Amino acid sequence: MEIIISVRNTLLGFLYRAILRPVLFLIEAETVHNLAINTGRFLGSNPVTRFKTGVLFNYSNKTLSQELAGIRFKNPIGLAAGFDKDGYLTNILPSVGFGFAEIGSVTGEPCSGNPKPRLWRIPKSKGIVVNYGLRNEGCKKISKRLGNKNFSIPVGVNVAKTNSAKTSVLKDGIADYVKAYKSFLEIGAFFTINISCPNAFGGEPFTDPGKLELLLAEIDKTETKKPIFLKMPPDLPTSQVDEIINVAERHKITGFVCSNLTKKRIKLADKSVPVAGGISGKPAEAASNELISYIYRKFGKKFVIIGCGGVFSAEDAYKKIKLGASLIELITGMIYDGPQVVAEINQGLARLLKKDGLESLSEAVGLDNRPE
Numbered sequence: 262m263e264i265i266i267s268v269r270n271t272l273l274g275f276l277y278r279a280i281l282r283p284v285l286f287l288i289e290a291e292t293v294h295n296l297a298i299n300t301g302r303f304l305g306s307n308p309v310t311r312f313k314t315g316v317l318f319n320y321s322n323k324t325l326s327q328e329l330a331g332i333r334f335k336n337p338i339g340l341a342a343g344f345d346k347d348g349y350l351t352n353i354l355p356s357v358g359f360g361f362a363e364i365g366s367v368t369g370e371p372c373s374g375n376p377k378p379r380l381w382r383i384p385k386s387k388g389i390v391v392n393y394g395l396r397n398e399g400c401k402k403i404s405k406r407l408g409n410k411n412f413s414i415p416v417g418v419n420v421a422k423t424n425s426a427k428t429s430v431l432k433d434g435i436a437d438y439v440k441a442y443k444s445f446l447e448i449g450a451f452f453t454i455n456i457s458c459p460n461a462f463g464g465e466p467f468t469d470p471g472k473l474e475l476l477l478a479e480i481d482k483t484e485t486k487k488p489i490f491l492k493m494p495p496d497l498p499t500s501q502v503d504e505i506i507n508v509a510e511r512h513k514i515t516g517f518v519c520s521n522l523t524k525k526r527i528k529l530a531d532k533s534v535p536v537a538g539g540i541s542g543k544p545a546e547a548a549s550n551e552l553i554s555y556i557y558r559k560f561g562k563k564f565v566i567i568g569c570g571g572v573f574s575a576e577d578a579y580k581k582i583k584l585g586a587s588l589i590e591l592i593t594g595m596i597y598d599g600p601q602v603v604a605e606i607n608q609g610l611a612r613l614l615k616k617d618g619l620e621s622l623s624e625a626v627g628l629d630n631r632p633e
């Protein structure tokens with residue numbers, strides 16, 4: 262069976278890279294994103310298309326299963342926030358092979374985002390410049406639509422504050438986060454609080470420890486049984502990371518998503534790179550790995566770390582896991598290499614675990630990075 266799946270993945274990967282990607286990359290990036298959402302919605306809409314998608318993309322291996330913060334993950338590869346902004350893909354993502362997913366970022370009010378164009382590929386650097394500005398349908402509409410759904414994988418709701426002048430006033434910004442958070446108390450398996458959107462009005466105020474303290478104190482007032490993660494920016498000095506973690510320790514924070522888009526534009530192979538927006542993919546990988554490593558070295562398994570940024574292969578994912586990440590999220594690897602990359606990474610991880618003589622993925626977490 263493993264060989265058949267290997268051949269299937271190789272074939273699908275070849276077809277994607279040789280035929281589909283060159284065509285898709287001729288079309289404007291946001292149009293392709295919308296096309297992917299519509300295709301995913303259609304495939305998720307009935308059991309036959311879900312089953313057929315599963316035959317093409319699924320992979321399972323019990324060594325990849327973990328229980329973390331009371332949630333069972335059948336594999337560690339999740340869809341990062343920002344691809345399924347409005348939660349339209351929750352039916353199809355399990356058939357694509359994902360072990361979990363984050364929807365959003367969802368904000369207190371609907372938001373059309375920044376003016377277009379706002380999404381660009383930088384293929385030589387294997388990245389994407391993202392300046393969406395938190396486009397989403399808003400917490401009311403999205404929570405209403407997802408309210409009575411049973412998800413077959415853990416779904417996290419990534420909440421942020423609406424991209425507007427109003428929410429740049431501290432009190433209104435906090436109220437906006439809390440509104441989005443409260444709308445999803447009964448929906449999904451975990452929350453992520455996004456304090457690191459690089460392309461919204463007023464910057465990233467909640468990376469300031471004092472303001473984060475106020476936000477988390479307000480969140481604490483409405484109890485949830487669900488774990489809460491903080492989505493970190495990759496570009497902060499370690500002193501500020503320390504301060505954010507100090508605040509997190511005083512509140513009910515289960516872990517960190519390391520990390521969001523990078524604002525740095527160093528060493529990019531592409532000649533012209535838009536100045537606005539944050540960058541995903543390979544340009545975000547090193548900083549993500551450094552942050553995972555830093556937090557794990559200081560805190561070990563006290564926090565659950567979700568590694569995110571530049572994962573294109575099983576080796577990339579395994580590196581993050583050995584630095585201390587228990588789970589992995591991705592978007593850009595799937596855009597450059599095709600949706601079969603999820604099964605490729607999962608199968609590759611199972612192989613790498615076996616090669617290292619490990620019986621389960623959790624044994625590999627932090628293996629190359631001893632806590633102090």
Ligand SMILES: Cc1cc2nc3c(=O)[nH]c(=O)nc-3n(C[C@H](O)[C@H](O)[C@H](O)COP(=O)(O)O)c2cc1C
Pocket residue numbers: 341342343344346365366380389391393395419455458492520521522540541542543545569570571572590591592593594
């Ligand atoms: C098109 C796109 C939109 C994104 N939108 C969001 C978002 O709304 N909220 C968020 O927390 N992260 C967002 N991100 C960041 C991703 O969740 C992730 O942190 C980043 O892309 C690094 O992972 P990758 O290299 O695998 O893409 C977005 C990324 C992309 C590519």
